[in-house]
Amino acid sequence: MLRRLIKHVLPDFTDYLSPGGWIICSLAVASSIAVLAWPIPQRDGLEFWLFSKQLAVLYEVKVDQWNQDKGSDIYMSLFSNESLQQRMLAAFLSDTPAADVIEIERNFVPQAFTGPIEDVGFVDLTDRLKEEGIYDQLNTPSFAPWTSRGRIFGLPHDVHPVMLAYRADIFEEAGIDLTQVETWDEFAKAVRPLVGDRNGDGIEDYVISMWTGGGFRDQLEALLLQAGGALFDEQDRMQINTEVNARVLATLASWMVGPNRIAVDAPEFDPQANQMRLDGRVIAALMPDWLGGVWEKDLPALSGKIKVMPLPAWEPGGRRTTVWGGSMLGIPKTTKDFDAAWSFATHLYLSEELAEGLYRENYIISPVKAFWDSPFYDEPVEFFGGQPVGRLYIEVAPDVPLRTSSPFNTYAKDRVVNALYRLKEYAVDNKIYDPDELMDQARIELQAEEDRVTRQVERNVFLRSEP
């Protein structure tokens, strides 16, 4: 019937395709036309991409306030870190519009700085920051991760100083006063009595969470920076195989294996590791300010049992803090309205109201130095045994070390974690657990990784051609 009908209407065409074929073709053509003709909704306001749900909740008030005051609209879109990075880089690399304002975490930015400086997708904010006096208002080291080849591409969100968190209840019960500890060597000796099967389950319990998984790269960098080492210097020149870095690696390896082991594999954001924290199987950790808020929400049972203190130094009189994590607000070059985006960025990040919210919700210290005298930082916090953690973090904040923004930093961090892994294996295979005796091998492993990073850097023709 259908065939006869079609044959009547289109007598020649049915010779080439069956009626079913024609129906499929017709549907394909019709749907293509529908897709092309479908209007794409255009938003008038500014698009704001971010990665943290907690921060999105916090920003809502400021965004609503902005929308009311300015009569314009800011639309917030929440992504995972990886999705945000992929979307952002896809837009930068193809010159297609991204959001108007992007908040992004430190580990996901360096790729944006890999190519020629003029191809960085963010607007260069250096001159504006200096002209408007914002550069002097903020904690200077906070700009470092967003600076590439001397140019600043983001407004910093935080300082993220690091302290040592410990289970005060367990240490007090054991009669160990950690506050008297000044160096990591003293720490390792002081906590030794706590290594062993503390809860009688037949499994050895250790003290501090440090291991060689991928998640350790940020902690390792934090410890290297604290020691005065790093993977790149302030001019982004590589410095992987140094005495300071070798010393840190040798010491960490001696904490992970052998008779003086104190470290255990308990990464952050891991449910099983959190159970170990609750069970008292890991009782100390590096604690950047942002992690306090995470622990408070994920581990409420530890409320009142945790205390923080300045990190033990690597040498007597040495630095008692370091830095871990960080975010920035950047404005893509493809923004619809740079002035509005910039005005919103400063409205958000330079607000005392937001600084207080950041602290109260997440214990994050604002990079705006003028706010550091605010009384809310002095309030006792129940989760931290009544300590005024805000004040404690602010006391160490000026000592936060400078960081690199090298596009190869994340790669280099991963490589150095590999070096630590091999050093740990070497220690086990050769039964060498003394840090001094591990130094030679630490240098060999670091040199091997420095060679690899050098290969990667030298392969990049874009950076090579930069002045």
Next chain:
Amino acid sequence: MNSGYPRWAPYVLVAPFVLVFGVFMAYPMLYSAVMAMQQTYGPKASQFIFLDNFKNLASDPSFWTAVRNTFVFAAGSVLIQLPLSLGLAMLLNQPQVRGRMFFRLVFFSPALVGTVFIAMMFGLMFNKQGLVNFTLHGLFSSFDPEFPWLDQFVMGSLIIAALWQYIGFNMIYFLAALQNVSRDLSEAAMVDGAGPIARFRNVTIPAIRPVASFVVLLSLIGSFQLFELAWVLLNNSSGPNEQGLTVVMYLYQNGFISFDLGYASAIGWVLALMLMVFAIIQHKISTAGEN
């Protein structure tokens, strides 16, 4: 001879295929060959560097680590997985086994589960506090209750996970092949005094050889394309000291994390060449066996 069709009709008929093939296969392949001779920062910035990407690959230790790991995984797949699949197929091909259909379904069912889900599941099981250590420590008290599977036994863990996923899938191929083995021939061999091993060697193997060759090739290609299982199992990384780095993972890292699509293209071409060589070798071996 006039067929009654216009002269342009064949061109119109093949046009859809040619168009799709050209746009989605031929052009990308040609473009990737061009890109393999460039260094890129995404599609926007690129510089022609001729064969430097291939020269760099030749002396890139990470690439060779990836090749070694991929070979280990492929060997594990072919030498462990396929014999087990064949064994299972032979077992479930026996008429006297009760509930054969049920067991076939049970063994095949992991193939219906998504690779990402399998990787996450095995990630939890191989965790230090996971089910594997819990069970082994329960059975053998001397077994380390926190054995670091994903720290020191990465390739082994990957092979075990892939074994669980694909053993039943390959079993189905072998089962289909075994059902085509001539019963008359087998019975004739038995009458001639051939034992089970002799019958397996002289009757079963020649009969299933074409399917076995196909399964070996399929497993090899699949093994060389290993990515999601390792990437998710190792928490979006190549594992400690690159123990889980595979060729495709290295391609992904370069192309979509470092955005050097040129280097990634070069890796892709080397992988394609390796697969081609394997396919030729495998074809030669299987045809030599037939002869």
